[in-house]
Amino acid sequence: MASTEAAAAPGLALxxxxxxxxxxxxxxxxxxxxxxxxxxxxxxxLLVGPGILAMLGENDGPSMIAYASDGAQYGLGFFVxxxxxxxxxxYICQExxxxxxxxxxxxxxxxxxxxxxxxxxxxxxxxxxxTNLVTLVAxxxxxxxxxxxxxxxxxxxxxxxxxxxxxxxxxxxxxxWERIxxxxxxxxxxxxxxxxxxxxxxxxxxxxxxFTPFPGGSFNTLLLLLASTIGATVTPWMIFFQxxxxxxxxxxxxxVAHGRYDTAAGAVLxxxxxxxxxxxxxxxLTHNGSGIQGFAGAGFPEALxxxxxxxxxxxxxxxxxxxxxxxxxxxxxxxxxxxxxCVGVSHSFNSSPGNAYVxxxxxxxxxxxxxxxxxxxGAPLLSIALNANVLATVxxxxxxxxxxxxANDEGLMGxxxxxxxxxxxxxxxxxxxxxxxxxxxxxxxxLSVHLIS
Amino acid sequence: xxxxxxxxxxxxxxxxxxxxxxxxxxxDDEMVMDLERDQFVAETSRPVxxxxxxxxxTSALWALRVFxxxxxxxxxxTFVHQLR
Numbered sequence: 001m002a003s004t005e006a007a008a009a010p011g012l013a014l015x016x017x018x019x020x021x022x023x024x025x026x027x028x029x030x031x032x033x034x035x036x037x038x039x040x041x042x043x044x045x046l047l048v049g050p051g052i053l054a055m056l057g058e059n060d061g062p063s064m065i066a067y068a069s070d071g072a073q074y075g076l077g078f079f080v081x082x083x084x085x086x087x088x089x090x091y092i093c094q095e096x097x098x099x100x101x102x103x104x105x106x107x108x109x110x111x112x113x114x115x116x117x118x119x120x121x122x123x124x125x126x127x128x129x130x131t132n133l134v135t136l137v138a139x140x141x142x143x144x145x146x147x148x149x150x151x152x153x154x155x156x157x158x159x160x161x162x163x164x165x166x167x168x169x170x171x172x173x174x175x176x177w178e179r180i181x182x183x184x185x186x187x188x189x190x191x192x193x194x195x196x197x198x199x200x201x202x203x204x205x206x207x208x209x210x211f212t213p214f215p216g217g218s219f220n221t222l223l224l225l226l227a228s229t230i231g232a233t234v235t236p237w238m239i240f241f242q243x244x245x246x247x248x249x250x251x252x253x254x255x256v257a258h259g260r261y262d263t264a265a266g267a268v269l270x271x272x273x274x275x276x277x278x279x280x281x282x283x284x285l286t287h288n289g290s291g292i293q294g295f296a297g298a299g300f301p302e303a304l305x306x307x308x309x310x311x312x313x314x315x316x317x318x319x320x321x322x323x324x325x326x327x328x329x330x331x332x333x334x335x336x337x338x339x340x341x342c343v344g345v346s347h348s349f350n351s352s353p354g355n356a357y358v359x360x361x362x363x364x365x366x367x368x369x370x371x372x373x374x375x376x377x378g379a380p381l382l383s384i385a386l387n388a389n390v391l392a393t394v395x396x397x398x399x400x401x402x403x404x405x406x407a408n409d410e411g412l413m414g415x416x417x418x419x420x421x422x423x424x425x426x427x428x429x430x431x432x433x434x435x436x437x438x439x440x441x442x443x444x445x446x447l448s449v450h451l452i453s
Numbered sequence: 454x455x456x457x458x459x460x461x462x463x464x465x466x467x468x469x470x471x472x473x474x475x476x477x478x479x480x481d482d483e484m485v486m487d488l489e490r491d492q493f494v495a496e497t498s499r500p501v502x503x504x505x506x507x508x509x510x511t512s513a514l515w516a517l518r519v520f521x522x523x524x525x526x527x528x529x530x531t532f533v534h535q536l537r
Contacts, residue, residue, distance in 0.1 A: 015495030021488060028487035105492050106501070114500040123518060247497075252489055346494070380536050387532045394524050398517055412501065438524050445527035448534040 055266030060327030061142020063232035068281030101246030109341035136370030138385035142324035149317035190319035192276035231389025244337035336363035
């Protein structure tokens with residue numbers, strides 16, 4: 001277990017220092033100063049970050065299109081209460097990631113690899129790379145869809161996404177990266193603004209809190225809805241990201257309470273903004289989802305413009321650009337952390353590219369590969385975007401199982417191990433996610449090979 | 454990269470040097486005091502001990518892994534099938 005004692009008692013030799021240590025200690029000195037002087041709000045400001053970024057990063061392009069699509073096709077009923085329930089599930093998972101990162105000062109990938117063996121570590125990294133690549137393609141698609149509203153093409157989407165990655169990586173400091181992405185992530189609130197602009201019936205939103213009406217349609221459609229909506233709230237990259245980012249930020253067991261505030265704030269904001277996208281999409285319900293059918297969500301801004309005015313369309317388009325951009329940054333970062341951790345080399349924003357070349361190369365490389373895919377003429381981009389969440393849901397249970405195992409590992413966590421109640425909820429979440437993902441996968445496969453009809 | 458900065462001991466040992474450390478070195482020393490010992494890169498670079506999983510736990514993990522791979526293949530097949 002990590003020591004909660006101060007590092008260096010006078011007279012005790014320190015380990016060799018690296019530039020990463022110096023950068024992190026600079027951030028920690030501000031935290032300690034704020035804590036000593038009881039500057040509560042400043043302390044909170046210093047310690048928030050990984051939780052909000054994980055949650056708002058998951059309010060990405062495909063997720064917001066999925067919420068808006070749910071609203072356009074099924075209305076508000078069921079989804080208004082279902083989205084907060086899913087983010088409550090996400091909080092349970094992400095709180096564990098934050099806690100393990102703060103106590104062990106290590107990322108998820110390296111802990112799984114070292115604690116349970118290379119096979120499990122590399123399997124996890126493989127899952128992550130696959131889902132991240134697919135999701136990153138979907139993020140570039142999201143930016144492209146938003147830019148198309150302003151008559152800009154794929155090339156601009158690629159340049160914008162890659163320029164953002166390069167800009168945020170250029171500082172050589174975790175703090176700088178985190179604050180830039182945090183600033184961008186707050187624009188996820190554009191979806192709430194879009195919801196206000198469509199002038200929704202507030203009584204209808206409140207009335208939908210009783211989970212009714214339940215979405216109609218075939219069993220497979222229902223499973224797809226569940227799997228894609230779950231995949232819009234909890235995914236493997238969030239697990240890798242929040243644990244590694246908490247460690248990279250330098251969080252310690254004394255920061256766990258603030259880490260919980262950070263994660264809870266992220267979950268609440270993400271749920272509100274997600275419901276914003278749902279409400280905006282529901283404005284199209286009375287028009288039979290016009291504008292989205294046949295174009296699989298790409299026409300949302302245009303459809304909203306026709307139904308609720310130019311302002312709503314513009315705000316929604318800007319929201320899609322923001323959602324895609326933030327997710328590109330956080331998902332690329334999670335890939336980079338996993339790559340560095342599994343290879344066993346430096347993996348920190350506080351290291352320079354020369355010292356953490358695997359980390360920086362993976363960060364930029366995975367974004368570059370996804371960007372290249374969207375430039376391929378005729379690539380099935382929208383199908384990729386719609387299936388990204390489902391694939392993440394299917395692969396998620398394994399990551400969650402290891403997360404619960406790590407959070408229960410007394411050798412690593414000491415007194416910070418999970419409580420029984422956390423384990424019970426965590427296991428229920430794994431079972432629910434696994435059941436939904438597997439049911440959709442199996443049912444769709446049987447339909448595809450005509451074993452059922 | 455190992456920075457050339459000296460250790461805390463070198464600075465805090467009263468027998469070492471009567472000249473005060475250079476301002477930037479002093480600054481780094483005070484900053485480093487804010488890190489917990491197990492936060493240093495040198496400490497986190499050491500691998501944690503391998504956990505011993507029971508045969509049942511290992512079997513369950515493999516069963517879950519095989520199941521997830523199979524379902525993923527089904528999802529990918531369905532995705533490709535829908536493209537045709």
